[in-house]
Amino acid sequence: MKTLRKVHTAQQTVRVDGEVVFRYDGEDGFSGFARALYRKREMAYPKFYKMSDMCKLGFLTAEVLLQDHKLPEDPHRTALVLACRSASLQADALYWESMSGIPSPALFVYTLPNIVTGELCIRHNIQGEELMWVQENYNEAFLLSYAELLMQGGTVDSCLCGWIDFAPDGEYLASLSLLEREA
Amino acid sequence: MAVYVESGSIVSALGFSVEEVFTRVWQGQSGLASDVEGTYSAEPVMLSKVDAGRLEETAAEMAPDFAGSRFETMLLVALQQALQSSAVRLSDPATLLIVSSTKGNIDLLDTSDPASLELNLWHSARLVANHFAAANAPLIISNACISGVAAMVAAQRMLLSGAYRHAVVVGADVLSRFIVSGFQSFKSLSSERCRPFDARRDGLNLGEAAAAMVLSVDKPKGQKEGICLLGGAMHNDANHISGPSRTGEGLLAAIRNAVGQETIDFISAHGTATPYNDNMEAVAISRAGLAHVPVNSLKSFFGHTLGAAGMVETLVSLEAMKRNVVVGTLGYEEHGVSEAINVAAANFEQPLQTVLKLASGFGGSNAAVLFKKESL
Numbered sequence: 001m002k003t004l005r006k007v008h009t010a011q012q013t014v015r016v017d018g019e020v021v022f023r024y025d026g027e028d029g030f031s032g033f034a035r036a037l038y039r040k041r042e043m044a045y046p047k048f049y050k051m052s053d054m055c056k057l058g059f060l061t062a063e064v065l066l067q068d069h070k071l072p073e074d075p076h077r078t079a080l081v082l083a084c085r086s087a088s089l090q091a092d093a094l095y096w097e098s099m100s101g102i103p104s105p106a107l108f109v110y111t112l113p114n115i116v117t118g119e120l121c122i123r124h125n126i127q128g129e130e131l132m133w134v135q136e137n138y139n140e141a142f143l144l145s146y147a148e149l150l151m152q153g154g155t156v157d158s159c160l161c162g163w164i165d166f167a168p169d170g171e172y173l174a175s176l177s178l179l180e181r182e183a
Numbered sequence: 184m185a186v187y188v189e190s191g192s193i194v195s196a197l198g199f200s201v202e203e204v205f206t207r208v209w210q211g212q213s214g215l216a217s218d219v220e221g222t223y224s225a226e227p228v229m230l231s232k233v234d235a236g237r238l239e240e241t242a243a244e245m246a247p248d249f250a251g252s253r254f255e256t257m258l259l260v261a262l263q264q265a266l267q268s269s270a271v272r273l274s275d276p277a278t279l280l281i282v283s284s285t286k287g288n289i290d291l292l293d294t295s296d297p298a299s300l301e302l303n304l305w306h307s308a309r310l311v312a313n314h315f316a317a318a319n320a321p322l323i324i325s326n327a328c329i330s331g332v333a334a335m336v337a338a339q340r341m342l343l344s345g346a347y348r349h350a351v352v353v354g355a356d357v358l359s360r361f362i363v364s365g366f367q368s369f370k371s372l373s374s375e376r377c378r379p380f381d382a383r384r385d386g387l388n389l390g391e392a393a394a395a396m397v398l399s400v401d402k403p404k405g406q407k408e409g410i411c412l413l414g415g416a417m418h419n420d421a422n423h424i425s426g427p428s429r430t431g432e433g434l435l436a437a438i439r440n441a442v443g444q445e446t447i448d449f450i451s452a453h454g455t456a457t458p459y460n461d462n463m464e465a466v467a468i469s470r471a472g473l474a475h476v477p478v479n480s481l482k483s484f485f486g487h488t489l490g491a492a493g494m495v496e497t498l499v500s501l502e503a504m505k506r507n508v509v510v511g512t513l514g515y516e517e518h519g520v521s522e523a524i525n526v527a528a529a530n531f532e533q534p535l536q537t538v539l540k541l542a543s544g545f546g547g548s549n550a551a552v553l554f555k556k557e558s559l
Binding site for chain 2: 075076080085086087089090092093095096099102103104105108109111112113114115117118119121122125126127128129130131132133134135136142146149150153155167168169
């Protein structure tokens with residue numbers, strides 16, 4: 001198993017293999033950062049605006065990770081091995097607030113940590129194994145070893161592996177690696 | 184090397200052990216009742232609730248010093264019950280603990296700040312792991328309604344990798360205003376007891392439960408027959424975040440990968456009784472060439488218990504396999520899905536060697552896991 005590329009998103013900055021590729025210096029925090037990066041990439045994906053912050057974070061990080069990369073032709077052979085600390089607590093709090101009025105289905109749908117997985121699968125047509133782990137602290141070694149297990153199992157050739165966390169206090173970090181099975 | 188099911192436990196509206204729960208299910212009793220107390224919803228709503236008094240009494244007897252939330256208490260009781268009849272101990276470094284839940288302590292959001300540590304799944308898992316002096320940090324899976332099935336599949340993989348000799352898998356979710364109102368906002372709840380695969384089905388019911396399973400690579404001692412967890416698979420539909428794929432693509436892939444060359448004797452479906460889910464499952468089962476295989480749904484007994492569902496329904500189905508019986512689907516009368524799958528309406532006896540358990544959920548997730556009897 002080899003790592004083709006690693007993308008790290010935190011503090012309004014995106015790094016590819018350690019090198020800064022995008023930085024937002026505005027004052028609108030994560031939402032300003034996310035909007036600026038989305039616009040810079042000239043995407044037409046209106047669903048983006050409906051997403052929770054956790055989903056936007058994962059979505060944008062995966063856009064950079066998979067840029068100019070072709071996933072295996074068979075969509076069943078790409079896997080997602082992801083983890084987070086805060087699950088969907090930030091989206092949960094937003095939905096909970098809506099409960100005092102008319103509870104919002106559009107907010108409720110984002111109250112699961114694996115919705116970001118679903119968003120990535122739809123965007124990149126990934127139909128393989130997928131699992132969202134919850135970890136107190138980012139344990140990359142564990143996720144890599146699990147991805148390795150999947151590849152050894154013979155049903156997976158390519159894997160997006162890593163961390164997507166958006167805490168209720170607004171702190172966020174995504175760190176995704178693109179892994180490939182070695183022949 | 185093989186992975187054996189050593190023991191299991193269920194904490195639910197229908198009882199506090201697999202034995203007790205299975206007896207009630209076999210008698211056709213449902214844990215679902217119209218709840219008018221107003222705790223979870225201003226309007227009456229069909230729910231399957233765990234008896235609060237009995238839960239507290241059982242926990243106090245098992246662990247007088249344990250102080251945990253309702254969710255954590257359910258995890259504790261399920262784990263203790265499953266471990267009682269097994270030699271496996273969580274304090275053994277060769278034992279892995281996996282916790283499965285969709286929402287954990289979300290009921291506490293009514294009174295806690297969203298940033299409170301107690302709302303985190305890892306916080307609950309650690310509390311329970313510490314109670315059992317677990318040697319390894321617990322692993323947690325939160326993958327919507329496939330969480331329980333996914334946890335068993337992941338456990339089997341990690342055991343076969345040689346990293347551990349034993350795994351204890353526990354799944355739980357509790358009822359909350361949060362979850363009930365969310366499903367109400369989706370208009371996916373039925374006002375009556377749900378009717379899986381039936382023509383008149385109009386939605387699901389919610390429930391709460393916990394279930395635990397002890398797995399080991401050691402052959403069970405003193406038994407002629409054991410049950411092996413042969414493996415499973417998860418596949419995403421890549422279609423919609425809150426609706427199932429009409430073609431059942433992801434579930435079909437999961438079934439194919441889980442089944443391999445095995446003959447399937449019985450299928451425990453996800454069968455939530457929403458119009459779309461049950462039809463999608465019927466399409467996937469039929470496309471997999473399993474339309475003739477007896478299939479049931481247990482949702483009309485337990486409601487949809489979310490992160491516990493896969494494990495509760497697996498344990499009931501394994502008990503049925505041991506007894507060579509198929510449990511009928513309560514509420515199923517008139518076939519109401521597009522494919523002619525073989526839905527079991529009533530209980531019957533039949534020799535069973537294999538059980539296939541299915542699950543699907545929000546996020547486009549699908550999972551299948553296969554169990555087989557083996558002579559020892």
